[in-house]
Amino acid sequence: MSDKGYFDRFGGRYVAEVLRQPLEDLERAFGEAREDPGFLAELEVLRRDFIGRPTPLLFAENATREIGGARIYVKMEGLAHTGAHKINNAVAQALLAKRMGKRRIIAETGAGQHGLATASACARLGLECVVYMGEVDVRRQQPNVAAMELYGARVVSVTAGSRTLKDAINEAMRDWASSFADTHYLIGSALGPAPFPDMVRTFQSVIGSETREQIAERGLSVEALVACVGGGSNAIGFFSPFIAEKGPRLIGAEAGGVGSGRGENAVRMTGTAASDGIIHGYKSRFLVTEDGQVAETRSISAGLDYPGIGPELAALGESGRIEFTSVRDGEALEALRFFARTEGIIFALESAHAGAAAIALARKTQRDRAVVVNMSGRGDKDIFITSPVFRPQEWKTFLRAELERLERGEEIHAFGGRS
Numbered sequence: 001m002s003d004k005g006y007f008d009r010f011g012g013r014y015v016a017e018v019l020r021q022p023l024e025d026l027e028r029a030f031g032e033a034r035e036d037p038g039f040l041a042e043l044e045v046l047r048r049d050f051i052g053r054p055t056p057l058l059f060a061e062n063a064t065r066e067i068g069g070a071r072i073y074v075k076m077e078g079l080a081h082t083g084a085h086k087i088n089n090a091v092a093q094a095l096l097a098k099r100m101g102k103r104r105i106i107a108e109t110g111a112g113q114h115g116l117a118t119a120s121a122c123a124r125l126g127l128e129c130v131v132y133m134g135e136v137d138v139r140r141q142q143p144n145v146a147a148m149e150l151y152g153a154r155v156v157s158v159t160a161g162s163r164t165l166k167d168a169i170n171e172a173m174r175d176w177a178s179s180f181a182d183t184h185y186l187i188g189s190a191l192g193p194a195p196f197p198d199m200v201r202t203f204q205s206v207i208g209s210e211t212r213e214q215i216a217e218r219g220l221s222v223e224a225l226v227a228c229v230g231g232g233s234n235a236i237g238f239f240s241p242f243i244a245e246k247g248p249r250l251i252g253a254e255a256g257g258v259g260s261g262r263g264e265n266a267v268r269m270t271g272t273a274a275s276d277g278i279i280h281g282y283k284s285r286f287l288v289t290e291d292g293q294v295a296e297t298r299s300i301s302a303g304l305d306y307p308g309i310g311p312e313l314a315a316l317g318e319s320g321r322i323e324f325t326s327v328r329d330g331e332a333l334e335a336l337r338f339f340a341r342t343e344g345i346i347f348a349l350e351s352a353h354a355g356a357a358a359i360a361l362a363r364k365t366q367r368d369r370a371v372v373v374n375m376s377g378r379g380d381k382d383i384f385i386t387s388p389v390f391r392p393q394e395w396k397t398f399l400r401a402e403l404e405r406l407e408r409g410e411e412i413h414a415f416g417g418r419s
């Protein structure tokens with residue numbers, strides 16, 4: 001990264017004048033904290049006892065046998081507390097904010113996974129937490145909203161624009177512009193104005209560092225690392241310790257959605273639909289409409305449908321160090337089923353995109369080589385999306401019965417709950 005927060009022509013800090021100082025303060029505090037043994041020791045304890053690190057590297061033996069190519073290994077990031085890699089960044093930024101003397105955290109969330117991780121980290125560290133979430137997302141992601149509230153966070157429903165993630169980010173930025181004296185804005189992916197891309201990558205690189213050690217311990221000959229790419233935090237963290245080296249190949253899987261047409265996917269690096277843009281405070285590749293507005297995207301996985309991509313990934317994609325591929329909804333579902341059946345693990349829908357890309361690559365690769373896929377999250381959270389696909393009739397019957405039961409008022413009084 002250059003001094004100005006650029007990765008080749010991407011990145012930077014395109015914000016209102018009022019946010020320049022807080023971003024500079026954050027950059028300085030982050031620079032000091034990453035060198036401070038006290039901060040690092042505290043983070044290490046949280047990683048071990050709260051997040052549950054290190055996460056295992058599983059040899060997917062049955063999957064490997066069935067595919068008949070390279071040995072497939074799964075980095076089990078989904079075993080981290082709250083079910084995905086997002087907690088790595090949430091805990092570290094919350095700890096940094098506390099060190100800076102902030103008492104309040106704000107965050108944006110789309111599907112709710114980052115909001116959940118942030119709410120949990122704030123509860124643990126004794127910080128007030130406010131999560132901005134588009135009204136549309138609040139409505140369709142109720143289980144995550146309920147969990148955030150249980151952790152003591154306040155979820156603010158955003159009614160501007162398309163009432164989704166991009167509007168939630170705008171609202172969080174607006175809040176921060178008037179609250180930064182006592183508030184930290186905890187961005188959930190490796191994007192946004194500098195120093196966020198650099199900082200989020202640093203905090204997520206624990207995934208790659210552990211993987212590197214686990215590979216060395218087992219003496220694996222690795223052909224490629226494969227990760228899914230939404231904003232890009234799990235991918236850049238996983239790849240980070242390997243980027244400066246010639247190998248292994250680094251492969252990012254984007255959401256191919258339902259097709260290659262405009263609005264049918266969230267492919268920013270391969271197709272032809274994306275262009276350079278400056279949105280949400282940084283310069284990168286974005287899916288935009290003909291008149292320059294942020295485009296609607298489509299994917300079965302809520303974590304991969306952001307219209308932009310982190311600036312470092314955009315730069316490394318153009319330089320060729322990271323290769324990009326895309327995986328459609330149907331292929332991701334197929335991979336999810338495959339790993340569940342062969343290995344007894346359920347990938348998050350996002351991670352299943354990486355799983356599908358890893359299977360395709362393993363098939364074409366020699367048996368003495370290894371393909372390592374990052375399972376960025378586990379799939380429990382997706383039950384409301386996968387069940388209607390895999391078991392539509394049974395699921396409808398179940399939901400109908402649940403609703404009827406609630407309307408009859410059964411069990412609501414348990415534990416002295418609502419009256």
Ligand SMILES: *Cc1c(COP(=O)(O)O)cnc(C)c1O
Nearest residue numbers: 230231232233234303350376377
């Ligand atoms: C949020 C999320 C993603 C996408 O975010 P990145 O910043 O691209 O990593 C991927 N997988 C899971 C499980 C997620 O929750």
